[in-house]
Amino acid sequence: MFVILLKLVTGFIGGILFIKFFPVSIPMGISEMIVIFVLEPAGFVVGMTFFLISFIANAEIIRTIIEWTAEIIKNIKSSKNSNALFGTVLILLLMGCFFTLSVLSPWEAFALFCFSAIYGIISLDFKKINFAED
Numbered sequence: 001m002f003v004i005l006l007k008l009v010t011g012f013i014g015g016i017l018f019i020k021f022f023p024v025s026i027p028m029g030i031s032e033m034i035v036i037f038v039l040e041p042a043g044f045v046v047g048m049t050f051f052l053i054s055f056i057a058n059a060e061i062i063r064t065i066i067e068w069t070a071e072i073i074k075n076i077k078s079s080k081n082s083n084a085l086f087g088t089v090l091i092l093l094l095m096g097c098f099f100t101l102s103v104l105s106p107w108e109a110f111a112l113f114c115f116s117a118i119y120g121i122i123s124l125d126f127k128k129i130n131f132a133e134d
Contacts, residue, residue, distance in 0.1 A: 001086060004064060007057045008090070012097040014054030015112055019105045022047030055115045061094055062120030 021043050023036075037044045068087040101109035 004061065004090065007061055008093055008097065011054045011057035011061065011116075012101070014050045014057060015097070015101045015109070016104065018047055018050040018054055018112065019101065019108050020047075021050060022108065024105065024107055051112065051115075055112055055119065058094070058097075058112070058116035059120035059123060061090065062117055063123050065091055065094075066120070066124060 023043075065087055072087070098109060098113050101112065
C-alpha cells in the first residue's frame with residue numbers, strides 16, 4: 001500500500017514539474033513550438049523526463065485499480081477483500097490529482113491522463129486476472 005501511495009505522489013509531483021518545465025500557450029502553432037524547443041532544449045528534455053516519470057507512475061496505478069476491480073468482481077460473494085476500500089480511496093485520490101493538474105494546465109493534464117490511461121490499460125496481464133483462459 002505504501003508503494004502505491006508513493007507512486008501516486010511521484011505521479012502528481014512529476015505532473016506538476018512537467019507542467020512547469022513544458023509551458024504551452026494556447027493557441028500555439030507548430031512553428032512557435034519548434035522555435036521554443038530549439039532555443040530551449042534543456043527545458044524540453046527536463047519536461048519530457050518528468051512527463052515520462054509521471055505517466056508511468058499514473059499508468060501503474062490505473063493498472064492496479066483495474067486489477068483490483070476485476071478481483072472484486074470475480075469474488076463479489078466474499079466481502080473479505082480489503083482492496084475494495086483502498087481501491088475506492090485510490091480512485092478518488094487519483095481523480096483529485098488529475099483535477100488539480102487540470103487547474104494548472106488543462107491541455108497538459110489531459111495529455112498526461114490520456115497517455116497514462118492508455119498505457120495502464122495495455123499493460124494489463126489478462127491471464128493474471130483470469131479473463132483470458134488457455
